[in-house]
Amino acid sequence: MQVYHNFIDGRFVPDNGEFISVINPATKEVISQVATASLEQTKEAIMAAKKAQKSWEALPAIARANHLRELANLIRANAKHLTDVLMAEQGKVRALAQIEINFTADYIDYTAEWARRYEGEIIQSDRPNENIYLYRTAIGVVGGILPWNFPFFLIARKLAPALLTGNTIVIKPSSQTPNNAFEFAKLVEKSSLPNGVFNLVAGSGAIVGNELSSNENIGIVSLTGSVDAGVKVMQAAAKNIIKVSLELGGKAPAIVCKDADIDLAVRAIKASRICNNGQVCNCAERAYVHKDVYDEFVDKFVKEMSKVTFGNTLKGDFDMGPLVNADGVANAKAMLERAVSAGGVVECGGKVTDDSGFYFPATVVTGVKHSDEIMQKEIFAPILPIAKFETLDEAIDMANDCEYGLTSSIYTQNLDIAMRASKEIKFGETYINRENFEAMQGFHAGFRKSGIGGADGKHGLYEYLATHVVYLQYNTNKQ
Numbered sequence: 001m002q003v004y005h006n007f008i009d010g011r012f013v014p015d016n017g018e019f020i021s022v023i024n025p026a027t028k029e030v031i032s033q034v035a036t037a038s039l040e041q042t043k044e045a046i047m048a049a050k051k052a053q054k055s056w057e058a059l060p061a062i063a064r065a066n067h068l069r070e071l072a073n074l075i076r077a078n079a080k081h082l083t084d085v086l087m088a089e090q091g092k093v094r095a096l097a098q099i100e101i102n103f104t105a106d107y108i109d110y111t112a113e114w115a116r117r118y119e120g121e122i123i124q125s126d127r128p129n130e131n132i133y134l135y136r137t138a139i140g141v142v143g144g145i146l147p148w149n150f151p152f153f154l155i156a157r158k159l160a161p162a163l164l165t166g167n168t169i170v171i172k173p174s175s176q177t178p179n180n181a182f183e184f185a186k187l188v189e190k191s192s193l194p195n196g197v198f199n200l201v202a203g204s205g206a207i208v209g210n211e212l213s214s215n216e217n218i219g220i221v222s223l224t225g226s227v228d229a230g231v232k233v234m235q236a237a238a239k240n241i242i243k244v245s246l247e248l249g250g251k252a253p254a255i256v257c258k259d260a261d262i263d264l265a266v267r268a269i270k271a272s273r274i275c276n277n278g279q280v281c282n283c284a285e286r287a288y289v290h291k292d293v294y295d296e297f298v299d300k301f302v303k304e305m306s307k308v309t310f311g312n313t314l315k316g317d318f319d320m321g322p323l324v325n326a327d328g329v330a331n332a333k334a335m336l337e338r339a340v341s342a343g344g345v346v347e348c349g350g351k352v353t354d355d356s357g358f359y360f361p362a363t364v365v366t367g368v369k370h371s372d373e374i375m376q377k378e379i380f381a382p383i384l385p386i387a388k389f390e391t392l393d394e395a396i397d398m399a400n401d402c403e404y405g406l407t408s409s410i411y412t413q414n415l416d417i418a419m420r421a422s423k424e425i426k427f428g429e430t431y432i433n434r435e436n437f438e439a440m441q442g443f444h445a446g447f448r449k450s451g452i453g454g455a456d457g458k459h460g461l462y463e464y465l466a467t468h469v470v471y472l473q474y475n476t477n478k479q
């Protein structure tokens with residue numbers, strides 16, 4: 001069985017006898033053992049990153065970019081192996097796993113392009129003979145804490161902007177899906193990246209994650225995960241008043257207007273709802289459909305969802321794989337049961353028919369009210385609850401009335417409705433006539449409890465930069 005060790009200061013370090021057993025969710029078999037980093041090792045990783053940071057930042061940005069490009073090329077050269085590793089621990093379908101690996105390499109290359117583009121400013125002074133320079137400078141050591149649903153891509157979403165701007169990083173993968181991160185660390189070991197610039201420590205949120213949020217040598221902590229973890233990271237970071245970047249849960253509403261192209265809406269919302277087996281922060285989690293097209297939409301949607309296949313994606317070509325673990329299945333079942341008790345009607349799916357892995361079928365629930373738990377809380381399983389609306393005002397109010405504010409979508413062929421929705425829907429992202437995914441040059445950020453700060457593009461890069469303003473007074477008399 002594959003055994004992985006923590007990667008600190010450019011080398012894989014000895015274990016201390018404690019391991020995480022990683023399970024293939026499609027079969028429930030243990031597929032690897034990952035050494036848990038002790039608190040001491042976590043501190044060592046942070047110190048290694050601190051030690052490496054000064055000389056890393058001293059390199060010209062283009063030299064740092066060249067290191068990133070080398071990593072992107074190593075990912076491409078090992079894409080097949082990385083895809084298999086990712087599928088085995090996370091249960092993705094092959095096509096999505098391939099997209100994740102290739103997109104990660106492209107994302108790193110895209111970020112490298114910013115080397116010659118990010119800039120400071122020269123500011124007008126109120127005094128004679130003075131220049132005011134605003135430098136954009138690295139923050140220092142980044143703590144990066146990852147979830148399990150896009151674990152490989154999220155390494156790059158934190159590492160690439162952090163390293164390009166002169167920071168160094170310590171990453172903690174999710175204990176559900178650490179293998180791909182350790183395979184990435186093997187590529188880093190082969191590369192010319194200086195020791196200590198990238199470090200990887202596995203372990204619990206309470207110990208390793210907490211240290212990455214509260215250690216006095218961390219300059220910014222960037223978490224992608226649940227709201228609960230976000231609250232804890234923010235509290236821990238408050239001790240040292242450091243910057244936090246939190247990308248948290250979502251409950252994306254999809255609004256289907258009466259003038260919508262219904263077939264397009266059905267196709268897009270279904271693809272979004274079953275993507276990554278229903279476990280994406282920005283996939284459609286609730287639908288509001290205009291009363292005039294409600295029956296047509298539900299009829300077509302249920303037909304499509306009834307055809308969705310699932311199984312072990314390493315063994316066959318399925319639409320979905322399993323949920324990530326037993327808790328995922330238990331949560332989905334319990335939430336559905338409570339929705340039914342509140343008056344919901346299961347139109348298809350809903351029953352676990354195969355427990356050889358953590359499978360849950362594509363499910364549609366109607367008869368739900370906007371205030372029901374299933375319309376308000378993140379499900380993270382392929383279940384779509386559908387409610388009816390009469391006016392656009394009502395639909396927009398219901399969409400906005402939610403503690404999450406990450407992604408939203410609206411289906412309409414009316415330009416006035418599209419323009420109004422793009423102003424009045426209060427979410428970090430709104431898709432019109434399509435669903436996720438977001439672009440690497442966009443900005444992925446959430447309103448309300450979906451997070452603070454964000455990732456991607458220019459604004460995501462600037463998350464990892466501090467400003468330093470220098471006032472230079474010069475003398476004109478003595479020349």
Ligand code: NAD
Pocket residue numbers: 145146147148149150172173174175203204205206208209210213223224225226227228229230232233247248249250280281282378406444446450451
């Ligand atoms: P999670 O919150 O359980 O875990 C995420 C990470 O936080 C893990 O590495 C975990 O060990 C760590 N953690 C837990 N407690 C911690 C603590 N006290 N201090 C520091 N770290 C701690 O989330 P998950 O189940 O891995 O992922 C699913 C969640 O992530 C969903 O809510 C999903 O919407 C969200 N997500 C958001 C985005 C986004 O871009 N907004 C992207 C992917 C996933």
